[in-house]
Amino acid sequence: MKKYKIPFNKPCIVGKELEYIKKAIEKGKLSGNGEFTKKCDSFIEKKFGIKKALLTTSGTDALEMACILLDLKQDDEIILPSYTFVSSVNAILLRGARPVFADIRPDTLNIDENKLEEKITDKTKAIMLVDYAGIGCEMDKIRKIAEKYNLYIIEDAAQGVNAKYKNRYLGSFGDVSAYSFHETKNYIAGEGGALLINNEKFIERAEIIWEKGTNRQQFFRGEIDKYTWVDIGSSFLPSELNAAYLWAQFEHLDDIQNKRKELFEYYYTELKQLEEKKVLSLPIISNECSPNYHIFYLILKNEKTRNSLMDHLKSKGILAVFHYIPLHLSPMGKKIGYKNGDFPITEDLSERLLRLPMYYSLTETEQDYIIKNIIEFFY
Ligand SMILES: *Cc1c(COP(=O)(O)O)cnc(C)c1O
Secondary structure: OOOOOEOOOOOOOOOOHHHHHHHHHHOOOOOOOOHHHHHHHHHHHHHHOOOEEEEEOOHHHHHHHHHHHOOOOOOOEEEEEOOOOHHHHHHHHOOOOEEEEEOEOOOOOOEOHHHOHHHOOOOEEEEEEEOHHHOOOOHHHHHHHHHHHOOEEEEEOOOOOOOEEOOEEOOOOOOEEEEEOEOOOOOOOEOOEEEEEOOHHHHHHHHHHHEOOEOHHHHHOOOOOOOOEOOOOOEOOOOHHHHHHHHHHHOOHHHHHHHHHHHHHHHHHHHHHHHHOOOEEOOOOOOOEEOOOOOOEEEEOOHHHHHHHHHHHHHOOEOOEOOOOOHHHOHHHHHOOOOOOOOHHHHHHHHHEEEOOOOOOOOHHHHHHHHHHHHHHOO
16 A cells, blocks of 8 residues: 555554553453443443443444344335445345435535435335434434334444534434444544444343343343353454553543544634635534534535545645445445436535545644645645
8 A cells, every 4th residue: 555644544542552452461351341341331321321332343333233133124124325334234235124325415414304204115114324524413303203204213423423413422312323433433443333222122132132142241240040042143242452442542532532623623724715715615514513523524616626636635645535435326336226316415525525634643734734735736
């Protein structure tokens, strides 16, 4: 891989990560659900107002667990945006259920709540929300729709850790939700995630699925004398090494957020002049949301400008990237029956969006260099 002067992302060490990893090793328990895992789980529950949190090996795994818990079956339909990461849709397909894509809002790039009802049929079982860039979806309206049609909400809050919608943390809105602690997210474990359960009826079964379909959790609590196979499940527990790393990050929850806020606001202030000149637009944060500053993106005039700006930055040693290829236009999306033109806003914005480097150790000098090169590109 080419080495950039300023990469797109750098995993960070913010505190006692190495010390805690050493401690986990010295404790002689590296497999899952040890001291660090329990600390992380209860921190998530208390801090973010979640009924039950279970660390997982990834956000992807948390979404897969969510779909097992909802007992998705063939012919069940789940509505989700096409503008998201592949894990959201794979979790549905792995259960043999049917993903039904919907378009996004042009301002937040989140699922358009006004286009949900037209997608609902008597087979619809759930709505899968994605809190893009740590900005919450229009939760009030979506919850009303879910109640009206008796649908579950799965909240893919992979990008939404420590962000709020109207004073409630993202991740607390789904019957089941997912966080990610992948190294490209705000709080990291290398690979890692969490399943968040807010609908109590799923708690008991979640622990079983998490422990490979056994009732080992009940055994550990002394509720039964011997544990055994009681349901389907898989190995969804992360190692204590990952949990130890994550715990050190949680101890600096606010430091990390504040640093990202500074980076975000600096980009915003310095690039505002380009928005005023109408050559690009900057992220929009709705009034109801307090974000976690996960992504700083630019929306360019068209795909050509986006790609030439990206190339220009590359030539200066700066890696800026875009995502997502709309799922409905990817080879797999076409295979399940979607085509060009199905979701115009998703198609348009995905061609024009560019993400700038955004990580804890990014310095002001480096940020100045990025900003200078973006401004120069337009003169
Ligand atoms: C990162 C991400 C995931 C997957 O998380 P992993 O921890 O990488 O498996 C899922 N959905 C969205 C929206 C994401 O951004």
